[in-house]
Amino acid sequence: MDDPTQAMDRSLHCTARLLLALGLMGAPMQPVFAQSPDQPALTQTLLEQAASLPRGSFPRAFHGEQAYWTVIGAPDSPHAALLSEDGLLEPWPGGPSIEPFLHLDGRRIGWADVRTTQQLLEGDLPLPSVTWRIDEMRLDIDAVAGEVGGCPLLLARYRLRNLGTEPHAATLELALRPLQVYPPWLRLAVNGGAAPIHRLVHTEDALLINDERRILALTPPGGFSPDAGPGVAGAWRWPLVLAPGEVRETILAFPFEGAPAPAALRAAPAALFERLRLEQRMLWREQTGRVMLHLPTAEGEDLAAALRTSLAYLLIHSPRPLIRPGSRGYARAWIRDGALMAHALLQLGHAERARDFVRWYTGFQQEEGGIPCCIDALGPDPTVEHDSHGEFIFLLAETVRHTEDLALARALWPAAQRAAGHLLALRAERLGPAFEAPERRRFRGLLPDSASHEGYLQNPVHSYWDDFFALRGLKDAAWLAERLGDDAAAERYRRAHAAMREDVVASIRQTMQDKGLTTLPASADLGDFDPTSTAIVLSPTQEDGLLPQEALRLTFDAYLAMVRERAAGSPRWPGYTPYEWRNVEALARIGRREEAWTLLRLLLADRRPRGWNAWPEVVWADPRRPDYIGDMPHGWVAGEFIRAVLSLIAHVREADQALVIGAGLPAAWLDAPEGLRVHELSTPFGRLDLDIDHPEAGTLRLRLGGTLRTPAGGVVLELPALADRVFSVDGQPFRPAGPAIKLSAVPAVVLIRHAPPSPSVPRSP
Numbered sequence: 152m153d154d155p156t157q158a159m160d161r162s163l164h165c166t167a168r169l170l171l172a173l174g175l176m177g178a179p180m181q182p183v184f185a186q187s188p189d190q191p192a193l194t195q196t197l198l199e200q201a202a203s204l205p206r207g208s209f210p211r212a213f214h215g216e217q218a219y220w221t222v223i224g225a226p227d228s229p230h231a232a233l234l235s236e237d238g239l240l241e242p243w244p245g246g247p248s249i250e251p252f253l254h255l256d257g258r259r260i261g262w263a264d265v266r267t268t269q270q271l272l273e274g275d276l277p278l279p280s281v282t283w284r285i286d287e288m289r290l291d292i293d294a295v296a297g298e299v300g301g302c303p304l305l306l307a308r309y310r311l312r313n314l315g316t317e318p319h320a321a322t323l324e325l326a327l328r329p330l331q332v333y334p335p336w337l338r339l340a341v342n343g344g345a346a347p348i349h350r351l352v353h354t355e356d357a358l359l360i361n362d363e364r365r366i367l368a369l370t371p372p373g374g375f376s377p378d379a380g381p382g383v384a385g386a387w388r389w390p391l392v393l394a395p396g397e398v399r400e401t402i403l404a405f406p407f408e409g410a411p412a413p414a415a416l417r418a419a420p421a422a423l424f425e426r427l428r429l430e431q432r433m434l435w436r437e438q439t440g441r442v443m444l445h446l447p448t449a450e451g452e453d454l455a456a457a458l459r460t461s462l463a464y465l466l467i468h469s470p471r472p473l474i475r476p477g478s479r480g481y482a483r484a485w486i487r488d489g490a491l492m493a494h495a496l497l498q499l500g501h502a503e504r505a506r507d508f509v510r511w512y513t514g515f516q517q518e519e520g521g522i523p524c525c526i527d528a529l530g531p532d533p534t535v536e537h538d539s540h541g542e543f544i545f546l547l548a549e550t551v552r553h554t555e556d557l558a559l560a561r562a563l564w565p566a567a568q569r570a571a572g573h574l575l576a577l578r579a580e581r582l583g584p585a586f587e588a589p590e591r592r593r594f595r596g597l598l599p600d601s602a603s604h605e606g607y608l609q610n611p612v613h614s615y616w617d618d619f620f621a622l623r624g625l626k627d628a629a630w631l632a633e634r635l636g637d638d639a640a641a642e643r644y645r646r647a648h649a650a651m652r653e654d655v656v657a658s659i660r661q662t663m664q665d666k667g668l669t670t671l672p673a674s675a676d677l678g679d680f681d682p683t684s685t686a687i688v689l690s691p692t693q694e695d696g697l698l699p700q701e702a703l704r705l706t707f708d709a710y711l712a713m714v715r716e717r718a719a720g721s722p723r724w725p726g727y728t729p730y731e732w733r734n735v736e737a738l739a740r741i742g743r744r745e746e747a748w749t750l751l752r753l754l755l756a757d758r759r760p761r762g763w764n765a766w767p768e769v770v771w772a773d774p775r776r777p778d779y780i781g782d783m784p785h786g787w788v789a790g791e792f793i794r795a796v797l798s799l800i801a802h803v804r805e806a807d808q809a810l811v812i813g814a815g816l817p818a819a820w821l822d823a824p825e826g827l828r829v830h831e832l833s834t835p836f837g838r839l840d841l842d843i844d845h846p847e848a849g850t851l852r853l854r855l856g857g858t859l860r861t862p863a864g865g866v867v868l869e870l871p872a873l874a875d876r877v878f879s880v881d882g883q884p885f886r887p888a889g890p891a892i893k894l895s896a897v898p899a900v901v902l903i904r905h906a907p908p909s910p911s912v913p914r915s916p
Contacts, residue, residue, distance in 0.1 A: 207263025246346025441500030477782025541624030596654025
């Protein structure tokens with residue numbers, strides 16, 4: 152068996168840590184916004200200044216500590232600001248930023264001197280805040296993006312409160328820093344670190360930066376200092392005296408485009424901030440609430456809140472028609488990320504975004520039918536990644552399954568056919584006598600080597616990830632053809648799928664034999680161990696029937712052993728990518744419910760920071776390790792989290808065309824008195840309403856309805872702890888044929904009660 156320690160370090164899926172080590176960071180990427188040529192030199196200068204000064208003189212990242220951040224924006228807006236966990240605010244991509252300080256009793260207080268917490272409005276809305284506490288003072292930093300008078304802008308509020316019983320004098324300092332929230336060790340498409348300020352024009356209450364970016368102090372400051380110390384371009388100050396319990400607010404405005412009339416902003420800035428925040432609260436509640444998700448227990452409430460926040464992050468990163476995993480370094484549209492993020496959006500009531508994205512991406516299809524892996528402002532990325540073609544067809548088919556939009560299917564069917572044809576042409580490159588030789592037999596019928604897995608960028612390989620998505624694409628091409636009445640094409644793609652499936656099965660078995668493996672390989676070349684990559688065979692490609700089942704079991708046994716070792720703090724595992732959310736769904740699908748929940752709890756605990764319900768692309772065991780973490784909050788990770796959580800409630804099982812309910816629900820949720828409610832959850836069979844409650848003691852009731860149509864394979868309830876129970880469906884006694892309850896029609900009401908005790912049998916005298 153390949154050593155998981157070495158193999159997973161080689162093939163850690165979708166992290167650019169390996170690219171850093173190889174010196175390839177940024178090679179195929181194009182900048183998402185222009186940066187000054189002197190930016191790298193200024194970054195080095197600022198790092199040197201920070202190294203010579205006490206911790207807290209500069210933002211955390213410039214002192215060599217990992218700093219986390221979240222994003223602030225509005226749906227469909229191309230503008231997104233960043234707020235760090237310490238209160239550093241970056242209004243525009245590339246900076247500069249505003250950093251707060253307090254002057255108390257002759258001391259200059261910064262992030263390193265205070266107790267800091269992070270919150271979201273109502274616990275789940277993407278309206279973040281940072282709170283500082285020191286002595287008897289509290290500073291709340293929050294921001295909101297929206298429009299005022301038709302002009303998109305960001306408003307920031309600095310709210311100082313005296314918690315003591317005596318008056319306190321304090322000065323709020325807001326320093327303009329020539330640097331970004333995006334830290335200096337991040338260099339994928341965007342160079343983190345410095346944000347050069349070449350020209351600064353200031354008046355009493357306005358700053359003009361580099362002749363293009365404007366900051367307005369809506370609360371009149373006490374003065375502006377153009378030279379306020381190392382790494383500071385200037386600073387406003389507000390001298391304040393606060394009575395016991397008094398609150399004083401300072402409001403800044405950052406126009407994204409142009410500048411609204413100052414009078415419209417300055418008349419009542421505090422009221423303006425509250426009005427804009429209320430507007431955004433209502434907007435975000437609608438955007439994140441199209442599917443009702445009330446999950447029982449405190450743990451369930453936390454999951455539901457994190458899911459709604461994750462959805463909001465997807466929307467902020469993705470102004471239509473784009474679907475993107477980030478707003479800085481990852482402000483690009485990958486078909487891989489986008490297809491899986493779109494699947495999450497489809498389930499949660501945002502089908503219009505999936506439609507727009509697949510239409511838009513079609514415009515970049517290559518002449519021979521290939522689908523580029525990624526699109527940015529300069530056009531398609533030329534990197535060869537062969538998973539993209541199948542992912543495109545899957546995205547189209549999944550959108551049609553959820554929307555029944557046959558007009559979309561007809562319009563894009565020629566593009567899907569060209570993509571499928573390209574897959575078959577690629578596969579043909581690995582057919583023929585040359586691939587009958589023993590040393591090449593395991594490559595027969597696969598797609599050619601590619602770099603769709605970042606661990607393979609230096610040496611592209613025959614990745615089964617590509618093949619699994621090719622099988623998904625051919626299967627979906629057959630499905631689309633059938634829906635559109637093209638029977639000949641449907642039969643052609645079914646045969647092509649079956650033939651490739653046979654070759655992939657043979658390749659996996661041959662690779663295991665050649666490499667002496669007992670676990671599943673991630674590529675035919677290396678035989679490497681990467682269960683998070685392999686997990687796509689369970690979902691979304693649903694080709695698990697081709698795998699040797701014992702090898703599948705041993706693969707996840709080895710993975711879970713690694714997870715336990717990692718959780719215990721082993722130095723063998725310094726970090727991981729939270730794409731591992733995919734494995735939660737995989738474990739639930741193969742019947743390992745308890746282990747799925749063990750993994751879920753570990754991943755949920757690694758939010759950075761927890762109060763913002765966000766994950767980076769890489770989670771390090773040392774949270775302050777100054778190393779690669781990708782963009783934040785990471786959109787593809789958020790999408791995988793959403794898909795995983797929803798799959799525990801309901802997922803499609805293609806093998807028998809069934810909708811499976813409850814395969815990942817814990818027994819504690821079924822016992823909880825508050826019950827479970829999921830309404831308007833989109834599936835390929837319509838929208839599911841699921842209510843679980845206790846109408847009387849000892850009785851569990853499940854009500855299934857909505858617009859759900861009965862799938863060909865029925866609705867299958869796979870609930871925990873069903874032994875010694877009696878069942879009724881729509882008032883009629885029901886005896887399951889096995890451990891699950893199969894419903895042949897919906898809507899339905901299912902009652903589950905404890906079986907009455909067996910009558911006692913008298914003992915013989």
